[in-house]
Amino acid sequence: MQHFLLVHGYVAVFVLSLISSACIPIPSEVTLVLGGALGSDAVATQLGGKPLSVPVVIIVAVVGSLIGSFIAYVVGRTAGRTVVDKWGKVILISHADLDRSEKWFNTRGELAVLVGNFVPFVRAFIAFPAGVAEMKAGRFGVFSALGIAIWCTALVLLGHSLGAEYAKYNKSFNWAGYVIAAIVVVAIVVSWVHRYRKFKHHTNGNG
16 A cells, blocks of 8 residues: 555545545555655655655545545435345344434534544544434535544644644554454444344244
């Protein structure tokens, strides 16, 4: 990924940002911090990459991330209920759950979308459930754009401020991302187990 960014510059920033927001959890923080670091000619020379403009990196990253988010949103909105029809009993989700989720996203979804775009791993997936819940596209777009813009700007500027120190701190960013991702995965598993037990209890009770 780093090699791709060093060789292809803005194109790589766009592609990696789009992918990282479309349910493919690649570490966008690495892309953005390195993109910001390449705003320094000295760092670009040291790493063997193309010097980049910090404002352009931010714009390209925001546009790529927003497009990726809308791709995931549209897939969730157009195919989400079909998935529930076919696999609902396997993934323990019913249409009643979708109805509750839709109501929740349309009343409190702004915060979920906004904050979700700040959390590594979660930000790759937050658009899909918003689409499944049929959150209004305009509200989804506004709060996604706001969260994405803050996230991208902060990380690119951080990378630029680190400059030649980028390589020193790069591993720390990776580890932090992995730790947060692990916590989120554990939370999802615990939630699924709880839901499975509740589902089985309800099924046995009806039987």
